Amino acid sequence: MTQINNLNDIVNNGLCIGCGLCQSIAGKDSIDISMSTKGRLEPKEIKKISSEKFNTILNVCPGVIVEGLPKEKIDTKAKHDLVWGYYLSLCYAWSTDNKIRFESSTGGLLNGLSLYLLESKKVKFVLHTVTDPEKPMRSISKLSYNKEELLNSNSCSRYGPASPLDKFHEALNLNQPFVFVGKPCDISAIRQLSKIDKRVNELCKYLLTLVCGGFAEFTKSQDFIESFKVKEDELSIFRYRGFGNPGKMYIKTKVGREHDREYNSFWGEESTWRVPFRCKICPDAIGDSSDIAALDTWRGGSPKGEDEGFNAAMVRTKKGLDLLNQAVKEGYIKLGDELKINDIDDFQPHQVNKKKAVYARHEGMRKKDIPTISTNGLRIKELYDLNSKEFNLKEEEGISSRIKKI
Ligand SMILES: Cc1cc2nc3c(=O)[nH]c(=O)nc-3n(C[C@H](O)[C@H](O)[C@H](O)COP(=O)(O)OP(=O)(O)OC[C@H]3O[C@@H](n4cnc5c(N)ncnc54)[C@H](O)[C@@H]3O)c2cc1C
Numbered sequence: 070m071t072q073i074n075n076l077n078d079i080v081n082n083g084l085c086i087g088c089g090l091c092q093s094i095a096g097k098d099s100i101d102i103s104m105s106t107k108g109r110l111e112p113k114e115i116k117k118i119s120s121e122k123f124n125t126i127l128n129v130c131p132g133v134i135v136e137g138l139p140k141e142k143i144d145t146k147a148k149h150d151l152v153w154g155y156y157l158s159l160c161y162a163w164s165t166d167n168k169i170r171f172e173s174s175t176g177g178l179l180n181g182l183s184l185y186l187l188e189s190k191k192v193k194f195v196l197h198t199v200t201d202p203e204k205p206m207r208s209i210s211k212l213s214y215n216k217e218e219l220l221n222s223n224s225c226s227r228y229g230p231a232s233p234l235d236k237f238h239e240a241l242n243l244n245q246p247f248v249f250v251g252k253p254c255d256i257s258a259i260r261q262l263s264k265i266d267k268r269v270n271e272l273c274k275y276l277l278t279l280v281c282g283g284f285a286e287f288t289k290s291q292d293f294i295e296s297f298k299v300k301e302d303e304l305s306i307f308r309y310r311g312f313g314n315p316g317k318m319y320i321k322t323k324v325g326r327e328h329d330r331e332y333n334s335f336w337g338e339e340s341t342w343r344v345p346f347r348c349k350i351c352p353d354a355i356g357d358s359s360d361i362a363a364l365d366t367w368r369g370g371s372p373k374g375e376d377e378g379f380n381a382a383m384v385r386t387k388k389g390l391d392l393l394n395q396a397v398k399e400g401y402i403k404l405g406d407e408l409k410i411n412d413i414d415d416f417q418p419h420q421v422n423k424k425k426a427v428y429a430r431h432e433g434m435r436k437k438d439i440p441t442i443s444t445n446g447l448r449i450k451e452l453y454d455l456n457s458k459e460f461n462l463k464e465e466e467g468i469s470s471r472i473k474k475i
């Protein structure tokens with residue numbers, strides 16, 4: 070199979086998700102990350118990276134390797150599901166703070182937990198993803214030290230490209246406890262890094278994630294504003310959702326013009342999502358290796374209207390369970406009814422389908438001599454073996470036809 074010999078091989082084979090960890094490892098003087106014409110954040114080597122640094126990148130990059138929950142984090146009481154992995158608790162949950170609940174993506178579970186961690190002084194800061202204040206259609210990573218910093222930056226679902234890990238070493242170098250909140254691919258990169266940098270487990274105390282259907286390339290947002298004849302430099306606010314659940318896709322210009330669109334009409338059919346190739350072959354979009362994964366709870370997978378915001382919490386580790394229980398006890402998070410795996414399947418049919426399909430997609434790549442992601446502990450081969458031959462063949466052939474468009 071074609072080997073990965075440099076950064077370009079990761080990017081050009083459609084394996085890069087733009088997480089920014091390679092830049093964090095090698096430094097901004099060696100790797101630049103910029104928006105490609107396809108609307109993805111892509112790293113580029115601008116100064117030769119040493120082979121030692123490149124080997125480190127190969128061991129952590131989520132385009133190269135993704136693994137499940139580390140064995141030592143699996144609790145003896147954890148239940149296990151072939152699609153959804155390990156979990157200690159499954160229930161509805163949301164922030165008790167009405168403003169957080171309203172303004173956040175679903176019910177503000179992730180922001181609510183982040184706030185609890187800050188105010189209980191269990192962490193010094195939150196490393197998360199927010200709106201770029203200069204260019205609100207773009208997203209940036211941020212270290213937030215208090216409630217105002219955490220919540221006044223539209224830290225809710227940023228469906229466009231982002232590099233949540235570009236400041237990860239900056240965060241480690243501060244030598245202070247912190248929580249990371251990001252996508253499952255970001256979490257798996259951090260778990261890999263923890264194997265070679267012991268500061269990760271010492272300082273990055275919690276790994277919180279969202280169940281992730283993939284991000285939309287920047288061109289989708291560009292088309293959205295252009296449909297209202299608005300240019301990027303005219304924007305003062307750009308929201309994908311929030312201010313309700315799901316809330317509307319919303320923009321406001323510097324001179325006060327406002328436009329919005331219903332969540333369902335922006336996302337519509339899955340084929341119009343414009344997610345990058347890496348998301349289509351994602352072996353873990355459900356936060357297998359996180360402490361807690363938060364998700365939407367719309368029956369059938371899409372919203373029927375607005376509601377107050379009800380997350381589901383999929384608690385994977387003992388650390389995650391203790392955190393959730395403490396945040397409930399201290400009045401930051403409200404728990405609703407317990408949920409069953411059948412409910413989660415119903416909320417996330419696209420995730421169930423992807424987890425079953427992804428190994429066949431990797432097979433399709435291998436057959437075309439395209440490097441794919443090395444995986445372990447994610448159950449994708451077991452699921453593949455349970456699929457019908459027709460299903461697997463369709464997925465293999467489907468991905469082969471997409472390879473040309475990487
Ligand atoms: C790319 C993407 C795909 C998604 N796909 C699904 C899906 O398939 N199923 C589903 O149930 N929900 C999906 N969501 C929505 C999100 O998972 C839910 O809303 C979840 O329940 C969290 O809700 P919350 O109210 O707790 O989040 P909030 O309290 O609003 O917190 C959101 C957190 O996510 C972080 N974040 C936002 N955007 C990014 C980003 N691009 N990269 C890294 N971190 C980010 C923020 O920093 C913040 O900490 C997706 C979100 C994103 C950004």
Ligand code: SF4
Binds near residue numbers: 085087132
């Ligand atoms: S580490 Fe992240 S940004 Fe760098 S090549 Fe891998 S996926 Fe892309």
Ligand code: SF4
Binds near residue numbers: 086253284
């Ligand atoms: S689908 Fe997977 S690769 Fe794509 S953004 Fe989500 S977790 Fe990352």
